[in-house]
Amino acid sequence: MNYHVEARNIVKRFGPTVALNGAGIAIAEGETHALVGRNGAGKSTLVSILTGLQRPDEGEVRFAGEPAPALADRDAWRQRVACVYQKSTIIPALTVAENLFLNRQTDRGMIRWRELRARARELLATYEVDVDAEALAGDLGVEQRQLVEIARALSFGARFIILDEPTARLDGPAIDRLFTRMRALREQGVTMMYISHHLDEVYEICQSVTVFRDARHIVTRPVAGLPHDELVSAMTGEATLAYESRTRTAGERVVLAGSGLSLAGRYRDIDVSVRSGEVVGLAGSASSGKVGLAETLVGLRRPDSGTVTVNGTAVRPGDVPAVLRAGLGFVPEDRHHEGFVPLLSVAENATIPIARRLGRFGVVSPARRRAKALQLIEDLQIKTEGPDQPVGDLSGGNAQKVVFARALVDDPSALVVINPTAGVDVKAKQALLGSVEDAVERGAGAMVVSDELDDLRICDRVLVMFHGRIVKDVPRGWTDHELVAVMEGIEQ
Numbered sequence: 020m021n022y023h024v025e026a027r028n029i030v031k032r033f034g035p036t037v038a039l040n041g042a043g044i045a046i047a048e049g050e051t052h053a054l055v056g057r058n059g060a061g062k063s064t065l066v067s068i069l070t071g072l073q074r075p076d077e078g079e080v081r082f083a084g085e086p087a088p089a090l091a092d093r094d095a096w097r098q099r100v101a102c103v104y105q106k107s108t109i110i111p112a113l114t115v116a117e118n119l120f121l122n123r124q125t126d127r128g129m130i131r132w133r134e135l136r137a138r139a140r141e142l143l144a145t146y147e148v149d150v151d152a153e154a155l156a157g158d159l160g161v162e163q164r165q166l167v168e169i170a171r172a173l174s175f176g177a178r179f180i181i182l183d184e185p186t187a188r189l190d191g192p193a194i195d196r197l198f199t200r201m202r203a204l205r206e207q208g209v210t211m212m213y214i215s216h217h218l219d220e221v222y223e224i225c226q227s228v229t230v231f232r233d234a235r236h237i238v239t240r241p242v243a244g245l246p247h248d249e250l251v252s253a254m255t256g257e258a259t260l261a262y263e264s265r266t267r268t269a270g271e272r273v274v275l276a277g278s279g280l281s282l283a284g285r286y287r288d289i290d291v292s293v294r295s296g297e298v299v300g301l302a303g304s305a306s307s308g309k310v311g312l313a314e315t316l317v318g319l320r321r322p323d324s325g326t327v328t329v330n331g332t333a334v335r336p337g338d339v340p341a342v343l344r345a346g347l348g349f350v351p352e353d354r355h356h357e358g359f360v361p362l363l364s365v366a367e368n369a370t371i372p373i374a375r376r377l378g379r380f381g382v383v384s385p386a387r388r389r390a391k392a393l394q395l396i397e398d399l400q401i402k403t404e405g406p407d408q409p410v411g412d413l414s415g416g417n418a419q420k421v422v423f424a425r426a427l428v429d430d431p432s433a434l435v436v437i438n439p440t441a442g443v444d445v446k447a448k449q450a451l452l453g454s455v456e457d458a459v460e461r462g463a464g465a466m467v468v469s470d471e472l473d474d475l476r477i478c479d480r481v482l483v484m485f486h487g488r489i490v491k492d493v494p495r496g497w498t499d500h501e502l503v504a505v506m507e508g509i510e511q
């Protein structure tokens with residue numbers, strides 16, 4: 020068989036960690052091939068090797084039967100492979116046109132702006148990307164940004180594109196549009212490698228799937244006819260049952276409330292309350308205002324009007340430390356910016372909120388910090404060398420778990436989690452949702468803000484937002500179809 024892309028017997032070590040241990044992948048020309056595995060299985064490490072960003076310690080990479088170019092020959096790599104990362108590589112302060120022709124806009128040292136814009140418009144039109152070439156890239160939404168990145172990749176002549184968790188920050192309709200585009204690219208003969216923790220997406224868009232587990236290649240199979248359970252057990256090494264959410268009775272005490280909240284362009288006239296012993300969901304499309312509202316409740320945004328109360332204390336709007344002091348824990352949407360400090364260790368990141376409490380006079384005893392961190396590493400199954408490892412060295416999903424640990428560490432009275440399971444594997448997802456339910460059993464009240472129906476299943480009721488307003492309070496027992504219809508404004 021002629022493979023378009025092959026990585027054979029790859030070994031890659033980072034200090035004591037073996038990220039890839041003789042693993043590999045073989046992708047046939049024109050297929051969309053999924054790569055799946057638990058957090059820390061080695062997927063991103065393989066991506067960095069397939070894109071020439073890292074050299075393997077052992078093993079080889081071939082494109083169309085030819086050995087991969089030298090690492091320094093960036094142009095040769097760009098012609099062979101491109102990657103659309105979850106985290107953008109686009110420069111926000113530049114225009115779309117400048118981003119498209121970054122590093123190649125000069126003509127003997129001169130930048131011809133008019134020509135550059137014309138070429139950018141032509142390129143966007145070729146790939147049917149409906150984005151203004153002169154818009155600032157920073158003003159683009161996630162979906163438009165990804166399309167610009169795909170167009171840029173193809174414009175270098177690459178016939179192989181890696182999509183690394185591209186749907187993690189897209190809502191339902193945007194995911195459908197991405198899949199339509201991927202199908203069109205496939206018809207044009209473009210080969211794709213698709214990384215996702217959403218196995219239903221793998222079944223929908225891919226023809227083959229490769230599973231990595233603990234740095235090794237486990238299996239490669241056609242997707243058609245592969246039972247879901249078999250795929251999950253290849254990933255986890257054991258049979259995994261579906262998550263069963265628990266039932267409970269809410270208390271009387273309101274632990275989190277927003278009243279009369281409005282923020283221009285985001286949401287209007289919102290009243291919400293979460294009681295102790297209750298999990299409330301917040302759902303809606305990308306433009307519904309749900310994330311803006313949640314960010315207001317945790318102090319990341321200041322509303323134009325209205326008040327926020329945490330555990331009975333009225334907190335100053337837009338004041339995160341005040342909200343935390345009042346007893347709230349939260350998982351922000353963007354873990355790269357607000358979630359963790361990459362250079363600090365797992366223990367330091369996870370225990371930031373209790374720095375005040377663990378030791379006297381603001382000094383945290385290293386032994387106690389370590390003990391608490393070890394317990395959280397175990398509870399949330401964080402794959403790390405230990406509490407002293409910098410979070411920046413962890414795989415994406417494991418970094419997300421550290422953010423989660425931080426939200427839970429101080430036994431919060433109120434918990435707000437925004438897209439809590441983004442980038443997290445099937446089994447870890449269960450551990451995270453279970454830890455929210457545990458906190459609620461201990462008396463907290465939780466708000467789960469999510470694009471994932473699976474996350475919302477643990478909720479006692481789901482508030483659905485549409486165009487900045489709460490349009491429905493849906494009790495437990497909804498079907499996917501019912502909830503999506505309300506979210507898309509089809510049904511009230």
Ligand SMILES: Nc1ncnc2c1ncn2[C@@H]1O[C@H](COP(=O)(O)OP(=O)(O)OP(=O)(O)O)[C@@H](O)[C@H]1O
Binds near residue numbers: 414442
């Ligand atoms: N720069 C680094 N320094 C130290 N360890 C690293 C580094 N990069 C990756 N690792 C380790 O290599 C292992 C594999 O990580 P990798 O990011 O490839 O996993 P992944 O399968 O992409 O996980 P996820 O689904 O969470 O994104 C992990 O144990 C990770 O901590």
